[in-house]
Amino acid sequence: MRTAYSVETVRTAERSLMARLPEGALMQRAAAGLAAACAQLLGRVYGSRVVLLVGSGDNGGDALYAGARLARRGAGVTAVLLAPDRTHPGGLAALRRAGGSVAGVGEAEELVQRADLVVDGIVGIGGKGGLRPDAARLAALSETSRAIVVAVDLPSGVEADSGEVRGAAVRADLTVTFGTHKPGLLIDPAREHAGSVRLVDIGLELPEKADLEALQHADVAALLPAPAAESDKYRRGVVGIAAGSARYPGAAVLAVAGALRGGAGAVRYVGPAGSAVIARFPETLVSDRGPAKAGRVQAWVVGPGAGDDAATVAEVLEADVPVLVDADGLRLADRETVRGRTAPTLMTPHAGEAAALLGVSREEVEGARLTAVRELAARYGATVLLKGSTTLVADPGGGPVRVNATGTPWLATAGSGDVLSGLAGSLLAARLSTRDAGSVAAYLHGLAGRYAANGAPAGAHDVANAIPQAWRDARGAASVRG
Ligand SMILES: NC(=O)C1=CN([C@@H]2O[C@H](COP(=O)(O)OP(=O)(O)OC[C@H]3O[C@@H](n4cnc5c(N)ncnc54)[C@H](O)[C@@H]3O)[C@@H](O)[C@H]2O)[C@@H](O)CC1
Ligand SMILES: Nc1ncnc2c1ncn2[C@@H]1O[C@H](COP(=O)(O)OP(=O)(O)O)[C@@H](O)[C@H]1O
Ligand SMILES: [K+]
Structure with missing residues (x-):
């Protein structure tokens, strides 16, 4: 560390x-x-x-x-x-x-x-x-x-x-x-x-x-979930993804792409982009019922490409499991509801979204990232991961803020945030804390961005495809190869 x-x-x-x-x-x-x-x-x-x-x-x-x-x-x-x-x-x-x-x-x-x-x-x-x-x-x-x-x-x-x-x-x-x-x-x-x-x-x-604190390879390796001999898909955790809309089906596909590489045993999808998701990732458990009736999950991701679907965000926030709120979900989530949750919440804004939540300009957030991330975590009583050139993760109760700098500016590409939210959600389902899930996801996502780009432009789906390489790379530092 x-x-x-x-x-x-x-x-x-x-x-x-x-x-x-x-x-x-x-x-x-x-x-x-x-x-x-x-x-x-x-x-x-x-x-x-x-x-x-x-x-x-x-x-x-x-x-x-x-x-x-x-x-x-x-x-x-x-x-x-x-x-x-x-x-x-x-x-x-x-x-x-x-x-x-x-x-x-x-x-x-x-x-x-x-x-x-x-x-x-x-x-x-x-x-x-x-x-x-x-x-x-x-x-x-x-x-x-x-x-x-x-x-x-x-x-x-x-x-x-x-x-x-x-x-x-x-x-x-x-x-x-x-x-x-x-x-x-x-x-x-x-x-x-x-x-x-x-x-x-x-x-x-x-x-x-x-x-x-800034995680290093060995810290990440120690936190990564690994299946044991007796594991089955439910023991490894199921992550639910409530994302996408008729207008933005791609956000659902990319969040699922991130989640499938994040260590959960299964990915459950709810929302209007089921056919796009299943066409790309047939292993996804697709449900056409709302989050409450979709079946058990150990963590939810809500918000990427969600448009104005406030009802789904509210329904997910009622679940008594860790919830990651991203993108449109951040705007739609009621602050008092988030504060009142008993299970942990992880919010993942970029500077523009954080600025909107705090009522300040984007420049103010970018100029004072540490203040912004701490303030948001305190206001929402949630762990906050502030994305950008350096990603910060702060817990609501204070304590060391995690900083991640493995990324590359090539990650500033449409949809790469959706991949990150799926990845972090999957780690939550695998029972990492919000702080560990957020900072490990940011670490792997940044590294995957480097592998995907390697000095040339890359799309968000390339970043998702490179996550296993980043994962192996991080695990290489530990003596626990499985
Ligand atoms: N205290 C120690 O034992 C050690 C200190 N070390 C060095 O000492 C530094 C700290 O020394 P100091 O406490 O003397 O402080 P600094 O030398 O960092 O700065 C204080 C001086 O800068 C001036 N100053 C303050 N703000 C200014 C501004 N906005 N514009 C222009 N001038 C400004 C002040 O008038 C003051 O004279 C450390 O950063 C490190 O480089 C190292 O030698 C290691 C050991
Ligand atoms: N300059 C940069 N350097 C490193 N990483 C970056 C930079 N700009 C953006 N990123 C990362 O790229 C991702 C972009 O996410 P986001 O802004 O939500 O995009 P989108 O909404 O299009 O998915 C985040 O993980 C962020 O930390
Ligand atoms: K100096």
């Missing part, structure tokens, strides 16, 4: 560690890791031109000590000081001793143009609000520079705890972060500014409960 911790937690862990170590030891660990990453990117350190953008806090101190290490190896290092009289004194002295030089903000543009490597030490976890004008100008230079840009701890200008970006922010090729990932490094739009992320261990002891 990859984890990320908030600034407050990092500060607490740093304080307790610093109390046990000689002064400056933590910063030396950080600077050593940072310098090693820079040297690796440069290839040849001797003779290279390195520019440090140095703010007035310890983030600038890290940059200065790392710059001193590079200068000792023969790099020409110049530090641009944002606040010369408030620069980290030890770091500045170390750089000077190593032969580095100092410049003012006015010289930054020319220096950055000629640099091989720019190190962003403007602000780290101490940054408050949008960057101030001088800092913002330096950050903007990083966007036009041809040099390699390495951010120290965080790209300056992004919010560590939320991934929000207000105004100018550094755009890095690599972010070298210390002690733990910060939530912002894993959530768009900040994630995009970070480039690749390298974690340097500085010995922080962090609490067990993280603020953000």
Whole structure:
């Protein structure tokens, strides 16, 4: 599991560690890791031109000590000081001793143009609000520079705890972060500014409960349902799909396509697209009665392509089994009914649907995904999976939010959300919790999207067809192949 911790937690862990170590030891660990990453990117350190953008806090101190290490190896290092009289004194002295030089903000543009490597030490976890004008100008230079840009701890200008970006922010090729990932490094739009992320261990002891978690192959493998010798289709779980309409029969077919690859023993379909479903997937149990009379299921998916069929949504929400609500179902579901359910509910909006439910603009949701997903989960008393370039899954009672980044922008194709809802519903029927079903489905769906696209456009049905490959890939990391 990859984890990320908030600034407050990092500060607490740093304080307790610093109390046990000689002064400056933590910063030396950080600077050593940072310098090693820079040297690796440069290839040849001797003779290279390195520019440090140095703010007035310890983030600038890290940059200065790392710059001193590079200068000792023969790099020409110049530090641009944002606040010369408030620069980290030890770091500045170390750089000077190593032969580095100092410049003012006015010289930054020319220096950055000629640099091989720019190190962003403007602000780290101490940054408050949008960057101030001088800092913002330096950050903007990083966007036009041809040099390699390495951010120290965080790209300056992004919010560590939320991934929000207000105004100018550094755009890095690599972010070298210390002690733990910060939530912002894993959530768009900040994630995009970070480039690749390298974690340097500085010995922080962090609490067990993280603020953000990202499943890895082995975590997914451990959660995937696998049939035992005594299994039959009912024990594996039956998922009911109430989706599609005369206008959108394809949504039903795609949701069933996802569900058939999701680990349930059988897929039951109710709705007006039965013949389209059976023509494509003869193994589906098709019913022409409503959800309540369709026969037993262990979980329902309702909403994809449902049009205005509010009655079906209401009927499904009455069932005492986990329910996944997607697409049109989100608009049609009554909030108090969802809140009053005793069995768990998983809602799967994209940013536009989440915005409509929250009464804000789509841009607001995309700019503040973490806030939006937590708010929706709290309002509906349901687990919410917010789709997009990074998918977030939040439980209503708080706890670590799951983040998934296995996807690819090729997944932004009509119907791929229907495949995801079927897949997640099937995992619910196989008795995963809403949080696990949502995050495992997002993981496999993202991976399947990569396999399906492989650098070229793919349709939603291709994504569904690639789910078994993603599943095998994830299981490959475990020693439980069956
Ligand atoms: N505390 C520790 O033990 C360690 C801290 N480390 C580094 O220290 C950083 C945190 O240092 P600080 O707490 O000094 O904080 P930062 O250096 O991140 O930022 C604080 C400084 O930036 C200025 N600033 C804040 N918001 C700004 C804005 N919007 N625009 C322009 N300037 C702004 C403040 O005036 C202040 O001087 C970490 O990100 C990490 O890089 C590492 O050396 C590891 C060890
Ligand atoms: N830029 C992106 N990067 C990665 N995944 C994306 C991106 N855009 C969309 N996706 C994923 O593609 C799927 C699209 O679902 P959705 O928006 O509901 O589409 P539809 O309604 O057409 O089925 C979601 O799983 C979402 O997370
Ligand atoms: K920084």
